[in-house]
Amino acid sequence: MTARTALLIVDVQNDFTEGGALGVDGGAAVARGITALLHDRGDAYDLVIASRDWHDPDNDNDGHFAQGAPDFVTNWPVHCVADTDGAAYHPALETTAITHHVKKGQGAHGYSAFEGVTDDGERLADLLAGVQRLDVAGIATDHCVRASGLDAVAVVDQVRILSDLVAGVGEETSHAALEELTARGAVIV
């Protein structure tokens, strides 16, 4: 049996790309790059799973939305509220190849895609049962990609971070996140 492989696309959403509530420089380029990857080599993946930050509109999501000035470490400006344009996938991300859509952060911080579920209630770790290699791309390197990658190495044998297809908030924190992921067994490619 050939190894089962999957691609995890983390939070390529309008609020995390240029012009969004928590816009990351390079976010739109990540969206375009993932679309190109899916176009060129999408057949290599048995599963293509995308996560979306999907916060409740009527509460602070367990302190995730700042009351007052955000510290950008443990709390944040309002972003990715469920069913708003900010929570939608970036328009440059081609979504037809995505086999599973996972939503996270409903009433919670939800940094890791592994906290998320599909609309059918499937958890990411269950979707990845039998997957030997997981490629991870998306936004932001130093937050949700980091948290998702750290959870991934506990579940999947080979985790690869596609370094050309991630974008981070801070240069230093993104570098530190990749080093931490490497130390935990992920491979940066």
Ligand SMILES: [Zn+2]
């Ligand atoms: Zn969030």
